[in-house]
Amino acid sequence: MTSPADSSSTRFTSETKTVLDFERVTLAYGDFTVLADLSMSVRASEVVAVMGGSGSGKTTLMRAATGQLGVKSGELKVFGHPLSGIGRVELERLRQRMGVLFQHGALFTDLDVFENVAFPLREHTRLNEAEIADKVLHNLEAVGLRAAAHLKLSEVSGGMARRVALARAIVREPELVFYDEPFAGLDPISMGVAARLIRSLSDKLGCASVVITHDVPESFEIADTVYIVGQGKLKASGSPESLNESTDPYVRQFLDGAPDGPVAFDYPLTDAFEKWCQTKGVKP
Numbered sequence: 432m433t434s435p436a437d438s439s440s441t442r443f444t445s446e447t448k449t450v451l452d453f454e455r456v457t458l459a460y461g462d463f464t465v466l467a468d469l470s471m472s473v474r475a476s477e478v479v480a481v482m483g484g485s486g487s488g489k490t491t492l493m494r495a496a497t498g499q500l501g502v503k504s505g506e507l508k509v510f511g512h513p514l515s516g517i518g519r520v521e522l523e524r525l526r527q528r529m530g531v532l533f534q535h536g537a538l539f540t541d542l543d544v545f546e547n548v549a550f551p552l553r554e555h556t557r558l559n560e561a562e563i564a565d566k567v568l569h570n571l572e573a574v575g576l577r578a579a580a581h582l583k584l585s586e587v588s589g590g591m592a593r594r595v596a597l598a599r600a601i602v603r604e605p606e607l608v609f610y611d612e613p614f615a616g617l618d619p620i621s622m623g624v625a626a627r628l629i630r631s632l633s634d635k636l637g638c639a640s641v642v643i644t645h646d647v648p649e650s651f652e653i654a655d656t657v658y659i660v661g662q663g664k665l666k667a668s669g670s671p672e673s674l675n676e677s678t679d680p681y682v683r684q685f686l687d688g689a690p691d692g693p694v695a696f697d698y699p700l701t702d703a704f705e706k707w708c709q710t711k712g713v714k715p
């Protein structure tokens with residue numbers, strides 16, 4: 432495993448605020464352990480990419496960080512607050528400081544583009560109409576969709592909808608933003624725009640960005656630190672430059688996109704599957 436990014440390769444000092452901290456965390460669904468003994472920390476202004484094969488636990492990690500899934504062991508802190516044993520009200524207060532771009536957008540199909548982006552402002556702030564319009568149009572402009580504000584969701588393309596979701600995730604200027612597959616379904620130009628937008632938000636607003644992605648070139652261009660998960664654990668972490676030099680077979684296969692190697696394609700055999708096979712009378 433490569434060592435975590437050394438501070439000389441990033442723009443942070445040791446005093447830069449840690450906003451997300453996994454300390455030897457194990458995440459599981461019942462008896463099924465997804466990631467064991469994972470340590471990872473994210474600081475203000477940092478862009479962190481979390482990469483790994485399908486089913487390696489990237490979304491699970493985000494669910495834990497947003498308090499949707501408890502940790503099995505270890506300690507998880509958000510904005511310095513441990514999440515274990517946290518009350519609903521306090522968790523909600525922490526969540527207010529986070530933004531999430533969901534993998535499947537989760538937009539409201541019966542609202543127009545403007546109202547989709549305005550939604551979090553209407554729900555969680557007391558801004559007046561003029562302030563809302565100003566913020567929404569500013570964010571739509573950032574994703575190149577100012578002039579699409581009036582369109583219904585049914586009138587925009589899949590890639591445009593992804594950009595609307597991106598504008599909505601950042602409209603409240605959160606301190607910590609999770610992007611689940613932000614480049615999926617985007618054409619190469621929009622991909623570059625989205626990547627640069629994520630980087631510039633972290634630079635300008637000082638927010639921490641956690642980008643869950645399979646996309647190596649885009650994320651390596653903007654990330655300060657990359658974490659690669661697989662085989663139930665953290666396989667490697669470091670700056671894009673240090674990972675590019677890694678000789679670890681898992682890291683190499685993942686970065687080079689080679690079809691054969693240690694990156695699992697098949698979902699692992701479990702007791703639950705074997706039991707299911709018995710009920711079906713088929714071989715595992």
Ligand SMILES: Nc1ncnc2c1ncn2[C@@H]1O[C@H](COP(=O)(O)OP(=O)(O)OP(=O)(O)O)[C@@H](O)[C@H]1O
Pocket residue numbers: 460463465483484485486487488489490491492
């Ligand atoms: N609610 C759940 N209950 C049980 N197992 C789950 C649940 N959600 C996910 N899993 C399992 O946890 C593992 C990790 O899933 P996760 O969605 O975190 O992977 P991922 O790395 O985000 O994958 P992808 O890149 O394909 O989206 C998978 O094996 C998945 O089947």
